[in-house]
Amino acid sequence: MPVDGEPTTPIRSPAGLAALLGVRIPIVQAPMTYIAGAQLAAAVSNAGALGVIETTSTQGREDLKRVRDLTDAPVAANIALAARNDPSTVDVLADAGIRTVITSAGDPRVMTGRLRDAGMTVFHVVGSLRNALKAADAGVDGVIVEGVEGGGFKNPQAASTLVLLPLVASRVDLPIIAAGGICDGPSMAAALVLGAQGVQMGTRMLTSAESPIHDNLKNAVVGADETATVMLSVRGLPTMRVLRTPTAERALAAGRSDVGLDGIPTLYFTGDLAASMANTGQVAGRIGRVEAVADIIGQTWAGARAALDDARARLDA
Amino acid sequence: MPVDGEPTTPIRSPAGLAALLGVRIPIVQAPMTYIAGAQLAAAVSNAGALGVIETTSTQGREDLKRVRDLTDAPVAANIALAARNDPSTVDVLADAGIRTVITSAGDPRVMTGRLRDAGMTVFHVVGSLRNALKAADAGVDGVIVEGVEGGGFKNPQAASTLVLLPLVASRVDLPIIAAGGICDGPSMAAALVLGAQGVQMGTRMLTSAESPIHDNLKNAVVGADETATVMLSVRGLPTMRVLRTPTAERALAAGRSDVGLDGIPTLYFTGDLAASMANTGQVAGRIGRVEAVADIIGQTWAGARAALDDARARLDA
Known part of the structure; x- marks a missing residue:
């Protein structure tokens, strides 16, 4: 996180986003309630991407500590703001060594300042240009732009990633993580083309071998x-x-x-x-089988580069 | 159009698609009823892309001839199969010098054989993998894969372009034109990354200077x-x-x-x-102003290349 008032170069590259998140690969696991616990988050972080612990469920909050037995790599936490806007949450996250927080489902003004004052990097999940502009005004470090094709809570009139992502990228000068519709290399490559520096995957992670669901x-x-x-x-x-x-x-x-x-x-x-x-x-x-998290992350990251190279080569063919 | 039974190399490049369509730029104007007449189609074809005349309205059918006064470049025709599946339609199109037909809104088996027998190239509009496979079985030359973010008739449970396009590209070995969510260079670049060789634009063309609407x-x-x-x-x-x-x-x-x-x-x-x-x-x-068709086509085509180059450069940054 940059020191307030210090001039910074806007992050435009996947590597820049990865550095901001403290990871090697700019892929983030979605904070799915009950699913985004220590087991899944540790698998993602151990694969070089960013695992995320949800703090909406009791188990999730307990997993903030438990995950430290499973990985030494950075792990992020999610706060669903409508449910957990107690200032003490900042201390809980700080005690657990959390450096990156994904806020969602609420007003970003509620917690962003406190989290950043505690030295944390804050990304807020948005499903519209309007909410992206609000998040930028609230001082977040970046936004997770989620198209309507994603799972979970959605405004039924919200736009798809193909429409929403480039719209936000053209108006908000912050790092962007794309979500909704991303599950592999080509879809990650499309997100990079549309202005994101990284991606978040939920449904794909839900089907991973390390996902705790039945x-x-x-x-x-x-x-x-x-x-x-x-x-x-x-x-x-x-x-x-x-x-x-x-x-x-x-x-x-x-x-x-x-x-x-x-x-x-x-x-x-x-x-x-x-x-x-x-x-x-x-x-x-688009998901044809259960695979290990490390394979999903590795194939997606390598596949994004390959898809860009392939598209560029076909354009000159 | 390849001769039946002759082995052909699958078209994987935008240039290959453009050659199949007889144009310089692999961008297609959507066949919007009442709007896709001679004036708009001629502007698109004169800009090096593929203008399309809709044949659902009386005016549209008359415009099949009238467009010949406005451009010497190839112009395609659309047949909404549910409305116009009369065999005589083939003769009408042949008389008008149509070489490329976009069929939509109906069973591709109804007309594909007759149109191809008359030497025409047939693209069928699909909104699901299931319909793409049906179109391939019906012998079409290619498919227009339309995500649910597009305007007009849609299955409300259909997927977005980011999900549907790579799914179809992974299963159907035919040229693909992407539709739904495309309006500029970055969105065209994303479509190329996701497996399309070209794109179709509707809403963007509807707002063009040459669009006949109020x-x-x-x-x-x-x-x-x-x-x-x-x-x-x-x-x-x-x-x-x-x-x-x-x-x-x-x-x-x-x-x-x-x-x-x-x-x-x-x-x-x-x-x-x-x-x-x-x-x-x-x-x-995402559309901020009315612009001339030639500017829209030129900026989109140049912008797609620029967006791919930019994404690739940022990946190495």
Whole structure:
């Protein structure tokens, strides 16, 4: 994090972003609630990318310490601002040695100043140009720009990554991590072309070998096609993109859901897909098998370079 | 078009696609009903890209001949298969000197064979992997892969270009034109990285100086942000992505529309935005001004190369 008032060169390269995050590879694992714990985050950080611990669940908060037994590499933490805006959170993160914080789902003005005063680098998740400009005004170090094709909470009128990312890049002079629709080298390369310096992957990490969820859900995502997600609102919560299970289809048709989100841990960890809704991005349709995190990270990073080289060569062919 | 049975080298380069289409620049103008007439198509073809005449409206069909007064360059025609699957259509197109046909909105098996037998190159518009595989089976020369962020008729559960395009490219060994979310150099570069050899632009062309629509609509699109479209179904027709006008918002809230699509010509040509729905893609949020077609084409083509070079250079920085 630059010292306040010190003139800095804007970060435009993937290497610059990686340095800011303290990692070798500018790929970030998405802070999926219940899933983004010590096991997954350590696997990502040990592979040279940035693992992230979610602090929304009790287990996640405990994993801030537990992850230190699993990796010496930097690990980031997520704060869902609507749920956890207590100033003491800063101390909890500082005690756990967290240097990078991803804030989401709330007003970036609430915590950005405190986190940066504690020496942390802050990236805020945005789904619109308007929220990206607000985050920049709040003094964040960078933004995670998430297109509507991603899993989880989404504004149903939000734009896709192909539209939103270059729009934000043209208006916000901060490092950008692209999210939504990214699962491999070509999609990472597209994000770099559109103005990002790095990418975040959620659904792909959810299906990794080290992801703690039940094989039923991993297999459902791996077996899904690209039309296998739906946007729906469960019991007054904001709209979410979820896997189109029979439960989700019923909720969509009825305009109301039989199940709430309190069944999510049951769904994730017992594999009962009817217990709740499973946050999943459209890239489910592009994921063909469960793979080790290190392989996913390595192939994505090498593949991004290869995809750029290939596109450039074809343009001259 | 290759002779049947003759072994051919798959087209992988933008130059190869351009040669197949008979143009210099592998950019295609979308066949927007009422808008894709002689004036717009001639401007696109005169700029070195591929103008397309829609044949759904009477005016469009008349423009197949009229466009010959405006350009000597190749111009393509669109057939919306659900509306125009009469075998005599092939003769009409042949008489007009059409060599490339874009089929859409229907079963590609209906016309592909007849069109190819008449020596025409056939591209079919698809919005899913399933339909891309069907089109390949029907013997098309290539596919136009359209992500859900594009304007007009869309399956509401379809995937974005960032997800759908690389999925189709990995499974269909045919030339691919990307559509949906493309409006400039960086977005074209992203499409090339994701496996397309060229791109189609609709909303951007709709706002061009040579587009025949009323300034009220051009200005509404130019003034829109990236969340300014909605998906809605009008009177039993398939779901469409349209500009979020007060009329569209009312229809979305009520679950039914006050107006049908028969008011579209009134909307387009008198500028009464309440007369119907205006098909518009999410890229409305990225279009900042009305520009000449030749400038749009030139900047997009040069900009795609520049965006690839820039991304590659930043990766090594």
